[in-house]
Amino acid sequence: MISTIAFDADDTLWSNNKHFNTTEDTFKSLLEEYSTSSDLSAHLLKVEKKNIAYHGFGVKSFTLSMIETAIEVTQGRVPTRIISQILDLGRELQRYPLVLYPGVRNLIEKLSTDYTLIMITMGDLFDQERKIAQSGLGNLFDQIEIVSKKTPENYRSIFDRHEIDCSSCVMVGNSIxxxxxxxxxxxxxxxLVSNEPNWEYENEARKPIDSNRYFEISELIQLQNVLSKINSA
Ligand SMILES: [Mg+2]
Structure with missing residues (x-):
């Protein structure tokens, strides 16, 4: 029987990645007349992946990666005016109005009466705190964890700290x-909730389709069906 549900937040409870995509489009149009790269998105992704090891995930890391890409693809000729505009884009990304996916508040309210709920979210502390506050969901969760990365060791330490038995815990998220x-x-x-297109980095992993502990849904509100299935097995 399931007793705990752990939720990812970005692109699971609310939409987030699409704002990064919009920012990336603006970034590309800013560089159009200066760039010598034939594939700016691919170049940016390469820089982002390298920078994860230095700056982690989130808006700050993304902003630095845009600046680094701008310098590289223009052989250092990017005007400082454009760098300023990229910094503005990074700040804009921390101001978008947060919108929950349909039915999320209701669902979380219902589940919170029967299950222990944990939110496990990754990114910049400051920005994640802003989104959690705006979501209005904070007080429905028993625990909220903001982590710099999501590794088995991190999950193990969170579940141990809260004395959660993993065999009775479901992790719900949009990233394999x-x-x-x-x-x-x-x-x-x-x-896995496949709400909308993911950041490409998150897609670079194989689905554990051969495991009977793995399920896929296209909308979060279908989670209750999966819980009934697991609980009645
Ligand atoms: Mg996510």
């Missing part, structure tokens, strides 16, 4: 790489 694989590795059930 960050939410599903590392939590299933420490014994959780995994539910």
């Amino acid at each position: 790489r960050s939410d599903i694989l590392p939590s299933m590795k420490v014994g959780c059930w995994g539910v």
Whole structure:
């Protein structure tokens, strides 16, 4: 029987990645007349992946990666005016109005009466705190964890700290790489929500389709069906 549900937040409870995509489009148009790169998105992704090891995930890391890409693809000729505009884009990204996916508040309210709920979210502390506050969901969760990365060790330490038995815990998220694989590795059930297109980095992992502890849903409100299935098995 399931007793705990752990939720990812960005692109699971609310939309987030699409704002990064919009920013990336603006970034590309800013560089159009200066860039010598044939594929700016691919170049940016390469820089972002390198910078994860230095700056982690989130808006700050993304902003630095845009600046670094701008310098590289213009051989250092990018005007400082453009760098200022990129910094503005980074700040804009921390101001978008947060919108929950349909039915999320209702669902979380209902589940909070029957289950222990944990939110496990990754990114910049400051920005994640802003989004959690704006979501209005904070007080429905028993625990909220903001982490710099999502590895099996991190999940293990969170679940140990809160004395959660992984075999009765479901991890729900939109990323195979960050939410599903590392939590299933420490014994959780995994539910992938494929709401909308992911950041490409998060897609670079194989789905554990051969595991009977893995489920896929296209909208979060279908989670209750999966819980009934697991609980009645
Ligand atoms: Mg996510």
